[in-house]
Amino acid sequence: MAFPLEQWYYEIPLVTRSFITLSAVVTLATQIRLVRWFHLYYTFDYTFRQGQYWRVLTNFFYFGPLSLDWFFHMYFMIRYSRMLEEGAFRNRPADYVWMLVFSGAMLLLLAPLTESLFLGSTLAYVLVYVWCRREPRMELGFLGLFVFRAPYLPWVLLGFSALLGGGFPTGHLVGIAVGHLYYFFEYVWPREGGRRWLATPSLVQRVFSAQVGDEHGDNAELRAPLAGETAQDDRSSSGGSDGEDSDDADYAHVVGDTFPHASQRHAGAEDEYDDEREWTAVPRPHSD
Numbered sequence: 001m002a003f004p005l006e007q008w009y010y011e012i013p014l015v016t017r018s019f020i021t022l023s024a025v026v027t028l029a030t031q032i033r034l035v036r037w038f039h040l041y042y043t044f045d046y047t048f049r050q051g052q053y054w055r056v057l058t059n060f061f062y063f064g065p066l067s068l069d070w071f072f073h074m075y076f077m078i079r080y081s082r083m084l085e086e087g088a089f090r091n092r093p094a095d096y097v098w099m100l101v102f103s104g105a106m107l108l109l110l111a112p113l114t115e116s117l118f119l120g121s122t123l124a125y126v127l128v129y130v131w132c133r134r135e136p137r138m139e140l141g142f143l144g145l146f147v148f149r150a151p152y153l154p155w156v157l158l159g160f161s162a163l164l165g166g167g168f169p170t171g172h173l174v175g176i177a178v179g180h181l182y183y184f185f186e187y188v189w190p191r192e193g194g195r196r197w198l199a200t201p202s203l204v205q206r207v208f209s210a211q212v213g214d215e216h217g218d219n220a221e222l223r224a225p226l227a228g229e230t231a232q233d234d235r236s237s238s239g240g241s242d243g244e245d246s247d248d249a250d251y252a253h254v255v256g257d258t259f260p261h262a263s264q265r266h267a268g269a270e271d272e273y274d275d276e277r278e279w280t281a282v283p284r285p286h287s288d
Helices: 004-011 014-031 044-049 055-061 068-086 093-109 120-134 150-165 170-191 202-216 227-233
Strands: 139-142 146-149 251-254 269-273 279-283
Touching (some): 014 093, 044 055, 068 120, 093 120, 120 150, 150 170
């Protein structure tokens, strides 16, 4: 008989489960000093000029030292990643992975704008934005203060982070921009008759076909939605959708500062988390 925690873990869909597992492994590795956090963050100089290519991936999996803040980030990532994977990307892990690959690549290109060493929280904002646009009629409650439609959630969180952080959360805005870019080219543009530019490559589909077959049976659906189906499934916030919408009466609750501003650093410096748990600035590597 499985323990409740084990049962909960294996109920999480494949891609989300893999992501949080890697995040937990990276965090534990830094806690026991197998690696140091400053070997994980992304900069162009270290990654490409010094050949430390693992930073392209590790910067998305590190959310800080093991703490309440880390558990909060994990909860938020699991919540929205799982809802996306079980909803809009149900039985389509290849499409979900391709969305993460596209989003990660765009965030790396825009990393100089974020002034952040790690892009995991920014990636989470991409997931929040895409999920909200796919659930335009769902109503959300914020701290019990007011109720609003799901598409406004990224902007509510952006404003709340700005109020608590004492500065403008540029990284969060970049995440919203990348999320909107994906949503437009994946759902809006094909609906208007345009080409589906972000279609998942066949190679990625084949890699995940065996996994879906094992978990859901041989008849599991692997294809991406066609343009006509996208138009039918995609519900705009103004017009809604035909038929019943079971989410119309649902409420989700957002608690606290979704993405704490601790991940944002001062421009021109990197931060080192020393043994006394205090941040000390060390110079950013200069390009030649």
